[in-house]
Each structure stands twice: as structure tokens, then as C-alpha cells.
Amino acid sequence: MKTSIATVSIAGTFREKLEAIAAAGFDGIEIFEQDFIADEGAPRDVGNLIRDHGLEISLFQPFRDFEGLPDPLRAKAFDRAERKFDLMQQLGAELLLVCSSVHPGAIGGIDRAAADFRELGERAAARGLRVGYEALAWGRHVNDHRDAWEIVRRADHANVGLILDSFHTLGRGIDPETIRRIPGDRIFFVQLADAPAIDMDLLYWSRHFRNMPGEGDLDVTGFMRAVTAAGYAGPISLEIFNDQFRGGPARAIARDGHRSLVALMDDVRRTEPALKVDLPALPPRQDIRGTRFIEFATSGAEGEALRHLLTSLGFARIGQHVAKAVTLWQQGDIRIVLNEERGDFAGSAFNVHGTSICDVGLGVPSTEDTIARATALGAELFAQPLGPGQIDIPAIRGLGGSILHFMDETHAQVWSTEFGASGPGPAGAGLTGIDHVAQTMTYDEMLSWSLFYTSLFDMAKAPMVDVVDPDGLVRSQAIATPDGTFRITLNGAETHRTLAGTFLADSFGAPVQHVAFTTDDIFATAEALAASGFPPLPMSANYYDDLASRFDIPPDMLARMQARHILYDRDSTGEFFQTYSRPFAGGLFFEVVERRDGYSGYGAPNAPFRIAAQKRLGRVKGMPAN
Ligand SMILES: O=C(O)c1ccc(O)c(O)c1
Numbered sequence: 110m111k112t113s114i115a116t117v118s119i120a121g122t123f124r125e126k127l128e129a130i131a132a133a134g135f136d137g138i139e140i141f142e143q144d145f146i147a148d149e150g151a152p153r154d155v156g157n158l159i160r161d162h163g164l165e166i167s168l169f170q171p172f173r174d175f176e177g178l179p180d181p182l183r184a185k186a187f188d189r190a191e192r193k194f195d196l197m198q199q200l201g202a203e204l205l206l207v208c209s210s211v212h213p214g215a216i217g218g219i220d221r222a223a224a225d226f227r228e229l230g231e232r233a234a235a236r237g238l239r240v241g242y243e244a245l246a247w248g249r250h251v252n253d254h255r256d257a258w259e260i261v262r263r264a265d266h267a268n269v270g271l272i273l274d275s276f277h278t279l280g281r282g283i284d285p286e287t288i289r290r291i292p293g294d295r296i297f298f299v300q301l302a303d304a305p306a307i308d309m310d311l312l313y314w315s316r317h318f319r320n321m322p323g324e325g326d327l328d329v330t331g332f333m334r335a336v337t338a339a340g341y342a343g344p345i346s347l348e349i350f351n352d353q354f355r356g357g358p359a360r361a362i363a364r365d366g367h368r369s370l371v372a373l374m375d376d377v378r379r380t381e382p383a384l385k386v387d388l389p390a391l392p393p394r395q396d397i398r399g400t401r402f403i404e405f406a407t408s409g410a411e412g413e414a415l416r417h418l419l420t421s422l423g424f425a426r427i428g429q430h431v432a433k434a435v436t437l438w439q440q441g442d443i444r445i446v447l448n449e450e451r452g453d454f455a456g457s458a459f460n461v462h463g464t465s466i467c468d469v470g471l472g473v474p475s476t477e478d479t480i481a482r483a484t485a486l487g488a489e490l491f492a493q494p495l496g497p498g499q500i501d502i503p504a505i506r507g508l509g510g511s512i513l514h515f516m517d518e519t520h521a522q523v524w525s526t527e528f529g530a531s532g533p534g535p536a537g538a539g540l541t542g543i544d545h546v547a548q549t550m551t552y553d554e555m556l557s558w559s560l561f562y563t564s565l566f567d568m569a570k571a572p573m574v575d576v577v578d579p580d581g582l583v584r585s586q587a588i589a590t591p592d593g594t595f596r597i598t599l600n601g602a603e604t605h606r607t608l609a610g611t612f613l614a615d616s617f618g619a620p621v622q623h624v625a626f627t628t629d630d631i632f633a634t635a636e637a638l639a640a641s642g643f644p645p646l647p648m649s650a651n652y653y654d655d656l657a658s659r660f661d662i663p664p665d666m667l668a669r670m671q672a673r674h675i676l677y678d679r680d681s682t683g684e685f686f687q688t689y690s691r692p693f694a695g696g697l698f699f700e701v702v703e704r705r706d707g708y709s710g711y712g713a714p715n716a717p718f719r720i721a722a723q724k725r726l727g728r729v730k731g732m733p734a735n
């Protein structure tokens with residue numbers, strides 16, 4: 110499988126783009142003409158520079174407004190084409206993309222366009238070049254790949270073929286199955302892009318909102334299955350017009366692109382095993398069996414405050430690491446590791462972020478398979494020297510340089526071996542597990558991290574929701590395993606003035622802002638927390654008055670909720686109860702939730718009131734506020 114990406118898809122100068130594309134492992138590039146023109150290099154030198162990066166020029170594009178013009182416009186279009194052929198020969202580019210005309214003077218007519226392409230094919234053949242025809246979704250007369258194919262078919266020239274672009278087909282709602290009827294050898298090139306489902310003008314949507322396959326809502330897998338079934342075996346190339354990507358970190362975005370193509374073709378192979386896909390075998394998306402531990406890097410007074418808070422939440426310190434300044438805190442099966450060791454990974458995380466969650470341990474069926482899939486998808490492996498008595502647990506880098514460890518049944522002894530502690534912890538306040546981990550990032554990073562989780566793990570995205578903070582909007586996207594045993598919310602801050610944005614700025618990009626625990630009985634848990642001196646986040650009386658108007662909550666239950674600062678939501682299936690800690694150590698906090706009858710959300714309607722309550726307490730460093 111040859112991979113390619115259009116230069117327009119990432120940020121930087123032409124040369125910066127080449128470096129990022131080569132480093133991400135692509136085989137080739139589509140030269141987007143504007144990027145070339147903006148460079149100062151002579152065409153031959155630019156061609157050599159591309160090849161020196163180990164990249165092929167898989168396509169030169171776009172050539173616009175060619176077909177269907179009356180003379181003298183027609184003659185002029187051919188003159189333009191000859192000039193671009195000159196340029197392509199100097200660059201060493203063999204294939205030209207001609208996109209369907211939007212010219213107001215274009216006349217239309219399948220045979221007229223076919224005749225134009227036959228002549229263009231003759232001229233291209235004379236130079237050893239080929240041309241491919243792409244239907245733009247907003248083309249004046251041709252805006253459907255089926256019509257473009259009919260023109261190519263009637264042009265009947267070996268040097269004229271079809272170019273397919275998933276956006277133009279799927280964005281217009283054209284059934285990709287129609288591609289199975291096209292001979293694969295007549296498809297010269299395939300461009301791929303996904304996009305979020307937003308109802309807007311096609312051209313605007315295409316030029317600003319495309320994203321990597323798997324990052325949006327289009328059925329790019331279905332499209333690529335049809336293309337593969339048709340017999341196409343040429344390069345698959347990303348062509349992503351996206352405002353964030355144009356200004357984002359080129360290397361990271363190129364890496365995401367390569368990851369998206371590997372995951373896509375693996376999905377094609379899995380959903381249609383009869384198809385031949387030229388991609389080394391990799392294990393399937395991994396099933397997450399829950400959160401095995403959460404590790405805090407902490408020290409000094411913040412460490413003391415955190416121990417105090419954990420104790421009030423019903424956790425007990427049940428183990429001390431054999432070799433390190435690391436303690437194990439437990440309640441039932443929930444394990445929290447407090448790492449106060451200097452010099453190792455947690456020490457540097459503390460130095461950068463202060464008290465923060467530096468590591469999350471996930472249960473998987475096989476760590477070996479998980480690492481193999483992560484490696485194939487270009488994840489960065491993490492290891493640090495093992496101390497005496499430590500068990501090797503495989504890990505990769507996650508958000509903000511944090512670590513994800515993977516544990517399978519071969520790691521069952523780690524707690525007894527390293528901490529001298531086995532079995533469940535005390536029942537405490539009745540917390541039974543980890544419902545979700547809320548990660549905070551800039552808005553621009555959200556697509557990248559949703560792709561990270563959904564390509565590696567068997568997890569699906571919920572629709573993006575807007576969380577209203579008094580000082581700005583935060584976008585929130587939940588990602589969860591099918592059974593809900595592992596859930597993450599990605600919160601994207603656009604300004605440092607929101608609670609999430611302030612946390613991100615103050616912590617220099619700490620990856621986790623809060624952890625939510627589950628309970629089977631929020632009222633019993635809230636009583637236990639109150640008895641152990643846990644200070645909840647106080648909610649306003651206005652909030653409870655509004656709840657009473659929106660829902661039929663029995664008055665005595667509502668009174669208990671108000672007394673214990675319990676928030677409430679309901680969806681079509683069930684009910685949701687939440688209560689929050691106050692922020693500690695620069696903005697971290699805990700949440701406790703009870704889900705009833707399959708409620709699947711995260712209490713988004715409550716977020717504005719919860720955030721306002723947190724902001725009223727002010728930013729609190731070190732000690733929990735009271
Ligand atoms: O937006 C455009 O004009 C444009 C140009 C070339 C393409 O391949 C494409 O898909 C869109």
C-alpha cells in the first residue's frame with residue numbers, strides 16, 4: 110500500500126511540509142500547485158528535493174476549468190495545460206489532476222467533455238504524462254463521480270483516467286457502492302478525506318472542515334472498500350483542507366494522517382476479508398477492560414493535601430513500593446498510586462505540571478497485541494529503567510507526554526510484588542470504579558486525540574457537546590468502549606479564561622483535569638463523604654429550583670440532593686447523579702457519579718452551573734478550599 114498526502118493538508122513552508130511528510134512515513138506527495146509556486150526553487154531542484162526526502166510525486170494538482178469551453182477559451186485552456194505539462198516534466202511529476210469545471214462559460218455535454226479529454230490525453234501521451242479527471246461536488250456541469258467516469262469512458266484514451274475523492278462522493282451523499290462498477294485500472298488516483306456531519310454549503314465545508322479518515326462522520330471505510338473491490342491498487346492519498354491543520358504542528362498532523370490510513374485499510378480488510386489489502390498484519394482494535402490504576406505525580410504540601418482528600422473520599426493507603434517513594438491507595442478495586450519519587454518520569458512530570466496525573470494503567474486482553482497495534486499506528490513507546498523488584502509493564506506516550514500503561518493477566522502480581530498489597534481495598538465511601546477520566550487540551554488537539562483513542566482501542570465517539578463556561582466555550586467529546594467500562598472525555602479549550610483553559614495554562618498542559626468515580630448509591634456515598642469531612646462543591650439554590658421545574662423529582666429526594674450538593678440529569682434511558690470535590694492543587698478535581706438504567710451521557714446540561722460554582726471558589730493552589 111502506497112501512502113501519499115497533498116501538501117495543502119499541513120502547515121509550513123514547502124520544505125517544512127516535505128520534512129514532516131517524510132518523517133511520518135508517507136511514500137509520496139500530491140504537489141498542491143500553490144505550495145510549489147510559493148517556493149523559490151526552480152522546478153527541477155524542487156523535484157530533486159522531494160526525491161531526496163525519499164518521496165515520490167504522486168500527483169500534481171489542481172488544473173481547473175478545462176473541459177467544455179467554446180473557442181477561444183478552449184484553445185487557451187489547452188495552452189495552459191501545455192505550460193503545466195512543461196512544469197510537470199521538470200518536476201518529474203507524471204499525473205495531473207483536472208477537476209471539473211466551475212467556469213461560467215463551460216457549455217456542458219458529456220461528449221464535448223470527452224472529446225476535450227481525448228485531445229488532452231493525446232497531448233499528455235506525447236510527453237509520457239497522464240491526466241485524471243475529478244468531479245468536484247460543486248462542479249458546474251459535472252459534480253458526481255459517475256458522470257466523470259462516463260466522460261473518461263467515452264474519452265477512451267489510455268492516458269486519461271478517473272480520480273476519486275471520498276469527500277466529493279460522500280459529501281454529496283452519493284452511494285460509494287457505485288464505484289464497484291468502475292474498472293480499477295481506469296481509476297488513476299484516490300484522494301481521501303473525512304468531514305464532520307455539518308449541514309452547510311459544500312464548497313465551504315470542503316475547503317475548511319475536511320479531516321483525516323476516522324476523525325469525521327463520513328463512511329470513508331465504505332468508500333475505500335468499494336475502491337479496493339474495484340481493483341484499484343494505486344496510492345491512497347490524503348487531501349485535507351482544514352483551517353486548524355493549516356496552522357497546526359505539521360509533524361504531528363502528518364503523523365495523524367499516516368495513522369488514519371493504516372487504521373482505515375486495516376478496517377477495510379476486517380470488514381471485507383475477501384479484499385486484498387497490501388498492509389502488514391496488525392492486531393485488531395483493543396478491548397479495554399477498565400482502568401487498573403491512576404498515578405499522581407506529587408510532592409510536599411500538595412502531596413499532603415491530596416492524601417487528605419483521598420482519605421476523605423474513602424481511600425486507604427494500603428501499600429508502600431519496595432524501592433521507591435510511591436504509595437498505593439485503594440478503595441474496593443480502585444487503585445490510586447501517589448508517586449513522590451524524584452528523578453524518574455513522575456518526578457519530571459511533577460516539575461513541569463505540579464501535582465498531576467502522569468500515568469493511567471489500562472486493562473487489556475493482551476499487552477503484546479496492544480503494543481503491536483500501537484506501534485503499527487505510529488504511537489511512541491515509553492520505557493524507563495526498571496528498579497529492583499519492579500515488573501515490566503509495557504507503555505506508550507499519551508496526551509501531554511503522559512503515560513498509558515497496559516496490563517493483562519500476566520501483570521496480576523504487580524501489586525503484591527511491588528507494594529506487598531493484594532486483593533480489594535476497604536469499601537470506604539462505596540466508590541466502586543472509575544467512570545471516566547476527563548482530559549483537557551487545546552481545541553486544536555481534539556481531533557488528534559480522538560483519532561489516537563479510536564484507532565487504537567475499540568472505542569466510539571459520542572457527538573461533540575458545547576460546555577458553557579462563564580468565560581468562554583469548551584468543546585467536549587466523550588469516547589467510550591461499547592460496554593462503557595472505559596470512558597474518556599476530551600475537553601478542548603479555546604481560551605485560557607475558561608476553567609479548562611486556566612487549568613491547561615496553570616499546569617503547563619497537564620493531561621487530566623478530573624477523575625470521576627462510580628458509586629451504586631450516590632446518597633449513601635454522599636452521607637459517608639460528609640461523615641469523613643469531604644468538602645463537596647457547593648451548588649446554588651437556583652440550581653435546585655430549576656431542577657424542580659424541569660423534572661418530577663420527589664420533594665424529599667430533591668431536598669437530600671440539595672443538602673448533599675448532588676446534581677441530576679436524565680436522558681431517554683435513565684438517570685444520572687453527580688457530586689464534585691472542590692478544586693485542589695491548581696485545578697484538579699474529583700467527581701462521583703451514579704448511572705441508573707443505562708444513562709450514557711456525562712451531565713452536560715449541568716456543566717455551566719458546576720463550572721460557575723468552581724469559579725466562585727477561585728483558583729485554589731495547594732489546599733482544598735473550604
Ligand atoms: O477545493 C478545490 O478547489 C479542490 C481542488 C482540488 C481537489 O482535488 C479538490 O478535491 C478540491
Ligand SMILES: [Mg+2]
Pocket residue numbers: 243274300348
Ligand atoms: Mg480532491
